[in-house]
Amino acid sequence: MSSKQSVAEKGFFGEFGGSYVPDDLNKVLSYVAEKFEKYRNDPDFEQEFRYYLKEFVGRDNPLTFAGNLTEKIGGAKIYLKREDLNHTGAHKINNVIGQILLAKRMGVKRIVAETGAGQHGVATATACAMFGIPCTVYMGKLDTKRQKLNVFRMELLGAEVIPVENGQGRLKDAVDEALNDLVENQENTFYLLGSAVGPHPYPTMVKYFQAVISQESKRQIIEKEGKLPAAVVACVGGGSNAIGAFAHYIEENEVRLVGVEPTEASTITKGEPAVIHGFKCLTLLNEDGEPQPTYSIAAGLDYPGVGPEHSHLKTSGRAEYETVTGDEALEAFQELSKVEGIIPALESSHAVAQAIKLAKSLPKEDSIIVNLSGRGDKDVDQVFEMIQKQ
Ligand SMILES: *Cc1c(COP(=O)(O)O)cnc(C)c1O
Numbered sequence: 001m002s003s004k005q006s007v008a009e010k011g012f013f014g015e016f017g018g019s020y021v022p023d024d025l026n027k028v029l030s031y032v033a034e035k036f037e038k039y040r041n042d043p044d045f046e047q048e049f050r051y052y053l054k055e056f057v058g059r060d061n062p063l064t065f066a067g068n069l070t071e072k073i074g075g076a077k078i079y080l081k082r083e084d085l086n087h088t089g090a091h092k093i094n095n096v097i098g099q100i101l102l103a104k105r106m107g108v109k110r111i112v113a114e115t116g117a118g119q120h121g122v123a124t125a126t127a128c129a130m131f132g133i134p135c136t137v138y139m140g141k142l143d144t145k146r147q148k149l150n151v152f153r154m155e156l157l158g159a160e161v162i163p164v165e166n167g168q169g170r171l172k173d174a175v176d177e178a179l180n181d182l183v184e185n186q187e188n189t190f191y192l193l194g195s196a197v198g199p200h201p202y203p204t205m206v207k208y209f210q211a212v213i214s215q216e217s218k219r220q221i222i223e224k225e226g227k228l229p230a231a232v233v234a235c236v237g238g239g240s241n242a243i244g245a246f247a248h249y250i251e252e253n254e255v256r257l258v259g260v261e262p263t264e265a266s267t268i269t270k271g272e273p274a275v276i277h278g279f280k281c282l283t284l285l286n287e288d289g290e291p292q293p294t295y296s297i298a299a300g301l302d303y304p305g306v307g308p309e310h311s312h313l314k315t316s317g318r319a320e321y322e323t324v325t326g327d328e329a330l331e332a333f334q335e336l337s338k339v340e341g342i343i344p345a346l347e348s349s350h351a352v353a354q355a356i357k358l359a360k361s362l363p364k365e366d367s368i369i370v371n372l373s374g375r376g377d378k379d380v381d382q383v384f385e386m387i388q389k390q
Helices: 023-040 043-057 067-073 092-105 119-131 141-146 148-156 171-184 202-210 212-225 240-249 308-315 326-340 346-360 377-389
Strands: 063-065 077-082 110-115 135-140 160-164 189-191 231-235 256-262 272-276 279-283 319-324 367-372
Touching: 023 092, 023 171, 023 202, 043 092, 063 212, 067 077, 067 326, 067 346, 077 212, 077 346, 092 119, 092 189, 092 202, 092 240, 110 119, 110 171, 119 135, 119 148, 135 141, 135 171, 141 148, 141 160, 148 160, 160 171, 171 189, 202 212, 202 240, 202 308, 212 240, 212 367, 231 240, 231 346, 240 256, 240 308, 240 367, 256 308, 256 346, 279 308, 308 319, 319 326, 319 346, 326 346, 326 377, 346 367, 346 377
Parallel strands: 077 367, 110 135, 110 189, 135 160, 231 256, 231 367, 256 319
Antiparallel strands: 063 077, 272 279
């Protein structure tokens, strides 16, 4: 580490996490951390968060028993936690609402965000429109070309989308640009990060806001089954839907926690510890020690690193991480659509594929919760193309 960098004391999960960023940025992030610590314990803040989750996001969402799929497989009961039914169609909005409420309490006048495929950008632009806060979204130039409709969606919602030409014109370049903006405009700007990654306090903060998923599912599964599930299964990109789906079960040692990565971006299962994007995590490195470009059919899972808490849950053995190929996910996408009448996001289809494998190996009295992180309408064009080619 150079003398210009320092490591936050908080925000470590075992050896992972921390804040490996230049001092000027670290100062801004420490201030955000301080305010987050203050408001997370404030009942008014909690009440306001709950209000918008209910009235704007549409929570609680159901824990749906996938009866047809369960019968077909003949093993443990499969339940779907329906994040796909949230406003904007995925879990990302939970975190966006939480961070905007924090930003408002901090008296901030504008929000900046990064986006890769556009999903986090759209969720952020949506909530900023509702709260009347100006919003700037940085997006790699290449990504803006591939995701024209998401760029248009964000603009419809009143956001300014800035294509980033630096580097590869991808997500990482967008993150760098958003961080520069934050440092330059720190008196009036809040950086709203989209997954359980990045320097402290983001992984802790994002988990806190996404934990509503497991808080609800735990109550719901007890109501339906009278006992805890045998396993909770969720897909892992940066790790926000998974950490939210796991949070209230981490202390329940009899509940298996299963994270699912694409075989093509198996950061946790094949990665090694390294510092990327300002924090330490398991990551895929190339021979030069640089983050290795990944590819997944699910844009949201296409990230070379993974959240620090998942890195720790893996190395400590508390959670299991499995890989599912693009082909297996594509099959699960079609299966859930046909059998249950629910079209899952391609990201979530990875979790569904793993849950099908797992259910077969467990007795009928057991239940499994699959976190259905998002709906698949956004992926229908892509799946159509992929099936044509088969
Ligand atoms: C963004 C996204 C993911 C991956 O992000 P995490 O932070 O790992 O949850 C998964 N599913 C859907 C539907 C997404 O939009």
